[in-house]
Amino acid sequence: MTHSTTVLVIGGGGTGVGTARDLAARGVDVTLVERGGLASGTSGRSHGLLHSGARYAEADPEGAAECIEENEILRDIAGHAIGDTGGIFVQLEDDDPDYFDAKLEGCREHGIDAEVIDGDEARDRVPELGDNVVRAMVVPDGVIYPSRLVAANAESAADHGARVLTHAPVEGMTLDDGEIATVEVGGEVNETITPEYVVNATGAWAGECAAMAGVDVEMKPTKGVMVGVDYEGLGPVLNRCREPDDGDIIIPHERQVVLGTTSVAVDDPDDYDEEQWEIEKMFEECAAMMPTLDGREVARTYWGVRPLYAPDEAGRGSQDSGKGDERGISRGFFLLDHDDNGVENFASVVGGKLTTYRMMAEATADHVCEILGVDAESITAEERLPGVDDPDELDHLVAKYSARNPADEDVVADYSDTAAADD
Known part of the structure; x- marks a missing residue:
């Protein structure tokens, strides 16, 4: 079977579904394919922090400004796909006070609300904090439930006419006269797609996808562990106010x-070791902020792989288990037009953060529309996502798109049997 589409988006994470939604809302004929369920790559295996920008305030002014802008947009459009928890950065006795001051100055400079409180008040607000907290900075961080967010974006894309296909791995491409002519899709779809334009939004797998078109996109993926612990009642996101390092974030769920x-750098985003020392490191470091974690049992663990663009990482000297800039704290996103590589109708979008997925998608859609001659503006910052006023409806969308993933599986209800029955 052969299917024609104006734009084929490959990759069903945040950026991919966001791009499909944005293009479809502008009246473009879009097909999205994802090899598994939606969000089954990096998006659904992230820590799920809705950044206020404070994490980047002292090192990356542009990234900080993008985060607070998108933070506010997501609060408006995403409903129960977001947890409005707030966040605090805590300075422990051993932490550099100058770093705290620099972050505070950056927040104020870039329009990020930041309130400084002393250690006693911090413990009044968050009793779980240790006696070693000297002071804290209250910021508008939050929590993203990526399974819900991605599913709601997919439903919006479909409502605007997009074709969203899960369990549809790309198995090959053919080129004709410097353009991608066909894309072979296997799995449950098993068809040949003939696109006018192709967007590679496969994240850490962007290199493998681009290689099918004879294009070199050099990625440098790094793995990171997340550890779930049964613990009710923690209010805000907790951040350690020090140079970015292992075990410096605690995300509250229900x-x-x-x-x-x-x-930790990995060679293959599908094949890497899940090491016990990483789990132990999370307890050791996070318990320095929140001593009540000490001795708790692990409820679940999962690893995610960051979609880092190798030339950018090399430019800042990033390395395994690095701190600060070596950890790539100021990384942004990159939109690569492969016309420069001899393939006219192909682009890759790599890097970035889940918080700024919508902005990345809008930039990608702008680029594609300019090439296609489509004169329409993005509406994704104003249009609320479907289902977001009702968590139960959102969770049914998650089941519909096979989007239930580790990042929020303790929050999202499992309606997979219902979705299968409906199919």
């Missing part, structure tokens, strides 16, 4: 907290 994360 009945668990998620501890994160490590940063």
Whole structure:
């Protein structure tokens, strides 16, 4: 079977479904394919932090400004795909006070609300904090439930006319006169797609996807562990106010907290070791902020792989388990037009953060529309996502798109049997 489409988006994570939604809302004929269920790559295996921008305030002004802008947009459009928890950065006795001051100055400079409180008030607000907390900075961080967010974006894309195909791995491409002529899709779909334009939004797998078109996209993926611990009642996101390092974030869910994360380079985003030392490191480091974690049992663990663009990482000297800039704290996203590589109708979008997925998708859609001659503006910052006022409806969408993933499986209800019956 052969199917024609104006734009084929490959990859069903946040950026891919966001791009499909944006293009479809502008009236473009879009097909999205994902090799598994939606969000089954990096998006659904992230720590799920809705960044306020404070994490980047002292090192990456542009990234900080993007985060707070998108943070506010997502609060408006994403409903129960977001947890409005707030967040705090805590300075422990051993942490550099100058770093705290630099972050505070950056927040104020870039429009990020930041309130400084002393250690006693911090413990009044968050009793789980240790006696070693000297002071804290209250910021508008939050939690993203990526399974819900991606499913809602997919439903919006479909509502605007997009074709969203899961369990549809790309198995090959043919080129004709410097353009991708056909894309072979296997799995449950098993068809040949003839696109006018192709967007590679496969994240850490962007190199493998681009190679099918004879294009070299050099990625440098790094793995990171997340550890779920049964723990009710933690209010805000907790961040260690020090140079970015292993085990410096605690994300509150409804009945668990998620501890994160490590940063270790891997050769293959599908094949890497899940090592016990990473789990132990999360407890050791996170318990320095929140001593009540000490001795708790692991409820679940999962690893994610970051979609890092190798030339960018090399430019800042990133390395395994690095700290600060070596950890790639100021990384952005990159839109690569492969016309420069001899393939006219092909682009890859790599890097970035889940918080800024919508902005990345809008930029990608702008680029594609300019090439196609489509004169339409993005509406994704104003249009609320479907289902977001009802968690139960969102969770049914998650089942519809096979989008239930480790990052929020303790929050999202499992309606997979219902979805199968409906099919």
